[in-house]
Amino acid sequence: MAERPEDLNLPNAVITRIIKEALPDGVNVSKEARRAISQAASVFVLYATSCANNFAMKAKRKTLNAGDVMSAMEEMEFERFLQPLREALEAYKKGQKGKKEASEQKRKDKEKKNGTDENDKSRDEEEDEHMDDEQEGENEGEEEDVEN
Amino acid sequence: MKSSPDVSCINQDALFLTTKATELFVQHLALSSYKNGSGKGTNTLSYSDLARAAEESETFQFLTDILPKKILARDYLKSLEEMDKDDDNL
Numbered sequence: 001m002a003e004r005p006e007d008l009n010l011p012n013a014v015i016t017r018i019i020k021e022a023l024p025d026g027v028n029v030s031k032e033a034r035r036a037i038s039q040a041a042s043v044f045v046l047y048a049t050s051c052a053n054n055f056a057m058k059a060k061r062k063t064l065n066a067g068d069v070m071s072a073m074e075e076m077e078f079e080r081f082l083q084p085l086r087e088a089l090e091a092y093k094k095g096q097k098g099k100k101e102a103s104e105q106k107r108k109d110k111e112k113k114n115g116t117d118e119n120d121k122s123r124d125e126e127e128d129e130h131m132d133d134e135q136e137g138e139n140e141g142e143e144e145d146v147e148n
Numbered sequence: 149m150k151s152s153p154d155v156s157c158i159n160q161d162a163l164f165l166t167t168k169a170t171e172l173f174v175q176h177l178a179l180s181s182y183k184n185g186s187g188k189g190t191n192t193l194s195y196s197d198l199a200r201a202a203e204e205s206e207t208f209q210f211l212t213d214i215l216p217k218k219i220l221a222r223d224y225l226k227s228l229e230e231m232d233k234d235d236d237n238l
Contacts, residue, residue: 015174022175023182023193032195033181036215037174040198043214044173048166053155066161073169077207081172088168089161096160 009038010045048072180205 015038019029049064051072056064066089073081178193184204185197196218202211 010170018171018174019178019193022178026191027182028192029178030192030194033193033198036195036198037177039214040177040202040211041170041174043211045166045170047210048169049155049158052162052166063157063159064155064162065159066165069162069165069169076210078169078173078176080176081169084172085165085168089165092164093161 010041012038015041048076051075177201177208180208 012034016029016034019034019037023029048069049072052064052068055068055071055075056062059068070082070085073079073085177198181197181201182193185193185200195215199215199217202208202215203217
């Protein structure tokens with residue numbers, strides 16, 4: 001890819017929205033300031049990723065996980081973020097669980113409507129997908145055990 | 149995130165956390181810069197507010213290269229000249 005850090009920029013609309021949320025009503029933000037914040041945020045992502053990656057490598061893992069990111073925040077002296085991040089992660093995981101349950105529910109409903117043959121095909125495909133997810137989960141679990 | 153060297157895979161949760169952390173960071177940076185800056189009087193957040201925050205706050209130290217303070221071109225050229233003079237003297 002060979003892109004310089006300055007070239008990687010996040011979507012402006014999103015950055016503007018977040019800035020507006022943070023500042024009191026009626027405060028203006030110069031275009032330059034906005035661009036600067038966007039670049040600062042990009043650098044933040046790179047720095048946080050690299051930091052989190054160090055923790056993952058120390059633990060001899062190739063996949064960054066949530067714990068690594070949290071450790072990176074502490075390392076970077078952003079402890080103030082830890083609590084809100086934990087809460088956000090909880091909410092996110094619940095949302096994910098809900099989605100999974102919802103899609104499983106949909107599948108069950110589908111089965112009731114469809115015939116058996118079509119059933120088996122689609123069910124097999126979906127089972128494969130689920131198995132992959134479960135395997136990933138199991139692998140992560142094993143890795144964590146090894147660390148401990 | 150993947151453009152970082154050595155990073156092969158990223159967990160879904162890790163991705164979400166990084167996104168959320170970046171959001172918090174943007175808020176934190178915007179608010180700190182605004183509070184400490186002169187913009188408060190004019191109700192505007194300007195680039196110099198951010199550059200000041202990068203220099204003065206320990207937490208934002210890593211941003212000093214990205215958010216350098218602006219100086220006039222002639223001041224920069226002057227300081228270059230002075231550096232050359234020092235080299236000559238050595």
